[in-house]
Amino acid sequence: MQLTPLTMLANILNALLVADSFWNAGLRGFLVPWTACVMVVALFGARVWFVMRTRRRRHTASLRALRRAAIHASILGTLWALVPVVLFPIANSQQQLMITAISAGMICAGGFALATIPAAAAAYVLILSAGSAYPLLSTSDPVLANVGWLLYIYAIIVVASVIATARTFGARLMAESRAEHQTQVIGLLLRDFEENASDVLWEIDRQGSLLHVSPRLAQMLDKSLDDLAGTIFVDHLRNPAADWGEAERDCLRELESRIGGNEPFRDLTIPILVAAERRWWSLSAKPLTDPDGQFSGWRGVATDVTHARRAHERITHLAHHDTLTGVANRHQFHTLVRSALLAVADNASSCAVACIDLDNFKDVNDSLGHQAGDSLLQIVAQRLSAGTRRNDLVARLGGDEFGLLLREPGNNSELEGFVARLLEQLQRPCELYGSRTSVGASVGIALAPRDGTDATTLLRNADIALYAAKAKGRGSFCFFDPAMALGSQRRQMLERELQRAMDEGGLSLFYQPQIVLATGAVWRFEALLRWKHPLHGNIPPAEFIPIAESSGLIVRLGEWVMQKACQDAAGWPDSIGIAVNLSPAQIVGRDLCRMVDAALTESGLPTSRLEVEITESVFLNETGETLGQLHSLHRTGVKLALDDFGTGYASLAYLRRLPFDTLKIDRSFVHEMLESTEARAIVRSVVDLAATLKIATVAEGVETRKHIDALTAEGCTLGQGNHLGEPMPAANVLGFLERLAHAAAPAG
Ligand code: C2E
Ligand code: MG
Ligand code: MG
Numbered sequence: 093m094q095l096t097p098l099t100m101l102a103n104i105l106n107a108l109l110v111a112d113s114f115w116n117a118g119l120r121g122f123l124v125p126w127t128a129c130v131m132v133v134a135l136f137g138a139r140v141w142f143v144m145r146t147r148r149r150r151h152t153a154s155l156r157a158l159r160r161a162a163i164h165a166s167i168l169g170t171l172w173a174l175v176p177v178v179l180f181p182i183a184n185s186q187q188q189l190m191i192t193a194i195s196a197g198m199i200c201a202g203g204f205a206l207a208t209i210p211a212a213a214a215a216y217v218l219i220l221s222a223g224s225a226y227p228l229l230s231t232s233d234p235v236l237a238n239v240g241w242l243l244y245i246y247a248i249i250v251v252a253s254v255i256a257t258a259r260t261f262g263a264r265l266m267a268e269s270r271a272e273h274q275t276q277v278i279g280l281l282l283r284d285f286e287e288n289a290s291d292v293l294w295e296i297d298r299q300g301s302l303l304h305v306s307p308r309l310a311q312m313l314d315k316s317l318d319d320l321a322g323t324i325f326v327d328h329l330r331n332p333a334a335d336w337g338e339a340e341r342d343c344l345r346e347l348e349s350r351i352g353g354n355e356p357f358r359d360l361t362i363p364i365l366v367a368a369e370r371r372w373w374s375l376s377a378k379p380l381t382d383p384d385g386q387f388s389g390w391r392g393v394a395t396d397v398t399h400a401r402r403a404h405e406r407i408t409h410l411a412h413h414d415t416l417t418g419v420a421n422r423h424q425f426h427t428l429v430r431s432a433l434l435a436v437a438d439n440a441s442s443c444a445v446a447c448i449d450l451d452n453f454k455d456v457n458d459s460l461g462h463q464a465g466d467s468l469l470q471i472v473a474q475r476l477s478a479g480t481r482r483n484d485l486v487a488r489l490g491g492d493e494f495g496l497l498l499r500e501p502g503n504n505s506e507l508e509g510f511v512a513r514l515l516e517q518l519q520r521p522c523e524l525y526g527s528r529t530s531v532g533a534s535v536g537i538a539l540a541p542r543d544g545t546d547a548t549t550l551l552r553n554a555d556i557a558l559y560a561a562k563a564k565g566r567g568s569f570c571f572f573d574p575a576m577a578l579g580s581q582r583r584q585m586l587e588r589e590l591q592r593a594m595d596e597g598g599l600s601l602f603y604q605p606q607i608v609l610a611t612g613a614v615w616r617f618e619a620l621l622r623w624k625h626p627l628h629g630n631i632p633p634a635e636f637i638p639i640a641e642s643s644g645l646i647v648r649l650g651e652w653v654m655q656k657a658c659q660d661a662a663g664w665p666d667s668i669g670i671a672v673n674l675s676p677a678q679i680v681g682r683d684l685c686r687m688v689d690a691a692l693t694e695s696g697l698p699t700s701r702l703e704v705e706i707t708e709s710v711f712l713n714e715t716g717e718t719l720g721q722l723h724s725l726h727r728t729g730v731k732l733a734l735d736d737f738g739t740g741y742a743s744l745a746y747l748r749r750l751p752f753d754t755l756k757i758d759r760s761f762v763h764e765m766l767e768s769t770e771a772r773a774i775v776r777s778v779v780d781l782a783a784t785l786k787i788a789t790v791a792e793g794v795e796t797r798k799h800i801d802a803l804t805a806e807g808c809t810l811g812q813g814n815h816l817g818e819p820m821p822a823a824n825v826l827g828f829l830e831r832l833a834h835a836a837a838p839a840g
Contacts, residue, residue, distance in 0.1 A: 096141035099205045100134040103168065106194055107131065113190055114179055122178050130171050137164060158209060165202070165212035166219060172198050173223020180227035192239065195224035196246065203250040210258035214251050221247030294377075297389040300324045300351075312396055314367040326351065329373075331365045347375065354379045354387060361397060372401040414488040416466055417473035425487035425495045429547040432499055436540050444501035444539045446511065447554040448476070451532035451566040453492035455717070456524065458681045464524045468531060471522050479514045495551075501539065504571070511535055511569045519567065534561040535569035543572045556580040563638055565712055587643050589625060590636055594649060599623050601656050602819035605828070606671065606790050606812045609804055612836060614829060616669030616703065618812065619657035620819045621649075641677045650678040651687055658695035658702065660822045665829065671703045671733060671754075676710045676718065684721045688730060703731035703754060708739070711746055719750060726751050736792070737778070744781055755782045759793020759813070765802045776806040783807070 107130035111123050176191050183191060199220050206213035221243050228240030282293070292308045302309075305320045313320065313328050320328075330344060343362045350357045356378035364373050377392020412424035420428070432443045450472065457465035469492065476486045476494060485497040501507045514535075521530040536558025544550035553572040559580060561570035570576075593599050603617035623631045640646040654672055661670035678684065692699055704725070710718060726732050733754035734746065738761045747755065757775060764771035775791075782789045791803045794813030803811060820828060 093141055093144060095205045096137055099201070100138045100141075102201065103134040104131055106198070107134075110175055110179070110190075110194065113187055114183070117179075117182060117187070119178070119182065122174075126171065126174060126178075130168075133164070133167055133171065137168075158211060161206075161209045162212040162215050165206055165209075165216035168202070169216035169219035170223070173220050176224045176227050192224075195220065195243070199224070199243075199246060199250055203254050204257075207254045207257040208261050210255050213254040213258070217247050217250050217254065291393045291395045293391070294325060294394055295380075295389065295391045296325045298387060300326055303389070309394070312366070312373075312394065329362060329364050336363060336370075351390065361401070371396060371398040373397065414473075417470050417488050419473045419477065419494075420485055420487035422487065422489045422495075425485065425489060425497065426547055426551070428485050429497055429550065432497055433540055433545060433547060433550070435499075437545065442501060442540060442542075444496075444498040444507060444537055445550055445554045446496040446498065446538075446569075447489070447536045447551070447558040448494040448496065448533050449535075449558055449562065450492040451534060451562075452680070453531070455681045456529055456531070459717070460525055460527060460529070464527075464529075467524055468522075468529070471524075472518060472531060472533075475517050475520075476514070479517045495554075507537065507539075508569075511537065515567060515569065532567040534558060534564075534566060536561050536572065537569060538572040553577065559583065559642065562642055565709065583639055586631065586636055587639050587645070589628075590623070590640060590643075590645055590649075593623055593625070594645065594652070598625065599649075599652075600821065601653060601660065602821055603660070603670075603825050604812060604819040605817035606810055607816040609800055609809055609811050612832070614668055614817075614832060615810055616671055616701075617661070617664075617825065618671040618705070618819075619653060619660075619673070621653060621673075622819075637675065641675050644677070646675050646677045647682065650675060651691075654688060654691040655694065658691040658697045660825070661701060662695040662697040664825060666698075666701075668829070669701045669703055669731075670697070671705050673735065674704045674706050676706070679706075679710070679718050679721050681717075682721075685724050685728060688725060689728065699729035700731075703733050705733040705735040705754075705756065707735045708737070708746060711749065722750055733790075738774075744778070747781070747785060747787065752785075752787050754788045754790055756790045756792055756812075757808070759791075762791045762793045762799055762803065762813075763795075765806070766798055772802065772806060775803070775808065779807045 107127045111127045114123055172195070176195055180188060180191055199217055202220065203213050203217045206216055225240040225243045228236045228243065231237065292306055292312055294305075294309055295303045297303055301322050302320055302325050305317055307317060310317045310320050315328070326348065329347065340363045343360070347357075347360055347362050350360065358376045360375045362373055362375060364371050374395045374397045375392060377390050380388045380391055382388040412420060412427075414421045429445055435441065436443050450468075453465065453468065456468050469488070472492075472494065473486065473488060476496065480486055480496060480498070481500075483499045485495075485499075487495040487497070489495045498507070498510075502510070515533060518533050519530055521528050523529075536554045536556065538544060538550050538554035538557055540550050543553045553576075556576045556579075557570045557572040560573075560576050561568050564570060600622050602620045602622050604620055605614045606616050606618060607613065608615050621633050621637070623633075623636055625631055637646070640649050657670050657672045661668070664670075674684075678687075688702070688704075691697075692702065706722070710722075722732060731753040732750055733756055734750075734752050735756045736758045737755050738758040755778065757778060761771055761775055765775055779789050788810060789808050790810040790812055791799070791808045792812050794800060794803070794811040795815050797815070799813070799815065800811060817828065
């Protein structure tokens with residue numbers, strides 16, 4: 093179409109030239125209508141071009157249009173073929189030359205001009221060459237005949253070239269059309285991608301400067317398009333905040349090394365500070381090369397993954413931290429202890445774990461409620477975190493148990509000092525829902541590698557040390573000692589077995605008489621628990637009572653002892669009392685009076701015949717409540733005895749704090765009396781003081797006649813011991829009393 097005006101102009105000019113050349117040779121009857129026809133056809137073609145020119149550019153051609161073009165070309169071809177057919181026979185040799193030149197030129201030019209419409213070109217070329225060759229072949233001149241054949245060969249070559257050109261042209265057109273379509277689709281997709289996805293495209297040149305910055309990228313970086321144009325992309329990412337840790341800086345280093353090393357990367361997550369807020373981007377990119385294979389920059393995608401990252405961080409935090417206190421949880425503690433132990437092995441260093449158990453958490457929970465209990469746990473977690481170093485780890489292992497991982501524990505005395513200070517800080521009183529409470533704790537410590545090289549062993553050993561610390565008394569700490577481990581296994585076994593013994597009646601009470609030294613009469617019996625294990629034999633109360641105390645079994649056990657003792661004693665003569673041992677754990681947080689009253693009512697034993705024995709340990713961790721309960725119990729008429737006096741602090745001041753009726757001097761004093769005058773003096777002053785306070789004294793561990801004599805000499809009137817009467821089963825008590833009466837009768 094584009095060539096139409098030119099080719100039509102050529103047609104008109106050629107036609108005029110031919111008319112002019114042959115005007116004088118006659119045949120004007122042919123020349124005039126022929127020239128007119130050529131002009132009409134040429135003008136028609138030019139008109140079609142003119143009309144089409146103003147219309148929208150078309151990318152397709154209809155079959156009809158192609159057919160019309162072919163017809164148009166055939167008409168032109170025929171018109172030009174008439175020139176040699178009609179004029180050649182009458183032409184002189186110059187005119188023949190001209191006809192040959194015009195025919196050859198029209199064949200070639202027309203063929204090329206129509207090359208994009210092969211049908212039109214072929215029709216035109218073949219008709220014109222056939223017309224041109226005809227007069228040549230019909231002369232008798234062999235040279236002219238050869239020229240005719242030459243024309244045919246031309247025609248064939250021109251048609252073949254036209255077809256080949258048309259094919260290439262068609263293929264190019266198709267390819268262009270496809271490429272254009274693809275460009276449109278890609279453009280559409282990219283726009284859609286930039287507008288809707290959370291991803292943004294970025295491209296940088298060889299120097300790292302941003303190319304074609306999209307509005308979304310500017311928005312993601314909180315910058316204007318102008319601010320970004322031509323700036324170095326990585327500079328916008330390389331703005332770490334002061335509080336970023338090594339992990340964050342590592343991400344940036346990784347990005348820089350990938351870009352520096354021309355390595356493509358995928359989903360590389362990096363932190364980025366945008367408008368003073370830490371966000372996370374995921375970057376994927378690959379290096380670009382120009383057509384010569386030279387590195388020309390980078391193209392990639394950036395996605396803001398902050399939301400996903402935060403959700404992930406939150407989930408990780410929840411999985412590794414205790415929700416109530418915010419410190420690490422047991423799982424995290426184990427994990428970090430494990431990695432600390434790896435570091436210990438690698439660096440030949442050491443670390444320590446501490447298990448911390450609150451002493452009176454249950455009381456707080458019971459008396460002030462669970463909310464107060466929760467607050468207390470939070471306070472403890474805060475105090476532990478405040479009291480430890482940044483490098484250390486505080487964890488809540490469950491309930492009221494906390495764990496510490498000390499990565500640089502220092503030497504033993506430093507560690508001891510640290511734990512003592514920590515306990516002191518923990519014990520500071522705190523306000524809980526209006527009441528002032530103080531919380532004590534016991535701590536067990538195990539050191540790596542000495543006490544264990546794997547987390548399980550180390551933590552178990554710290555736990556064993558914690559048990560030992562608890563046994564020592566509240567507010568104390570213990571380092572693990574291998575001897576404890578053996579004990580702890582037996583301890584676990586005993587705890588299980590004790591529970592079973594309680595359920596299956598494997599426990600019994602023995603009674604040991606307390607005797608009036610002057611007369612040998614029974615004053616009262618002390619109830620002593622006995623446990624005969626079917627496999628392990630007799631297990632001494634000194635071993636299983638502490639286990640019952642720490643496991644809480646003592647409450648049920650103590651209640652049973654109280655009931656059984658009262659029941660047995662109710663069957664004895666009225667004058668004989670019964671002494672029952674009471675653990676501090678039985679007093680705290682329980683309704684002691686109700687428990688005792690129930691036992692008395694059920695057995696029918698008069699209150700005045702019952703005495704409870706408590707040890708000095710009651711005073712060590714006493715809360716006002718403990719003493720209050722004992723006071724109340726005493727007011728109901730139950731007597732109070734201070735047991736084992738002299739084993740603890742042996743402070744006579746304790747005697748003033750509770751209205752004791754009896755003081756039991758520990759057997760260690762009694763035994764020493766025989767050798768040491770000092771011990772004797774102590775016993776004497778204790779007895780004297782007790783007498784002034786109207787408190788009876790019972791000497792324990794009377795094993796020989798000599799003990800009786802010495803005690804009597806120092807003013808002690810009552811005694812208990814194997815020499816006076818060994819602990820006996822309930823069934824033997826009446827027989828014992830009878831024998832005693834018999835023995836006393838003759839003398840009396
Ligand atoms: P305790 O209350 O001081 O009991 C006296 C202990 O001295 C008893 O030990 C008794 O068997 C022992 N004993 C008696 N006479 C002699 C003697 O002449 N020489 C020596 N060396 N020992 C003598 P047992 O029965 O082994 O009880 C030990 C401790 O266990 C008791 O000391 C008491 O604190 C505790 N216990 C026993 N039964 C109970 C109980 O039912 N409840 C509670 N909470 N504690 C109990
Ligand atoms: Mg006792
Ligand atoms: Mg005792």
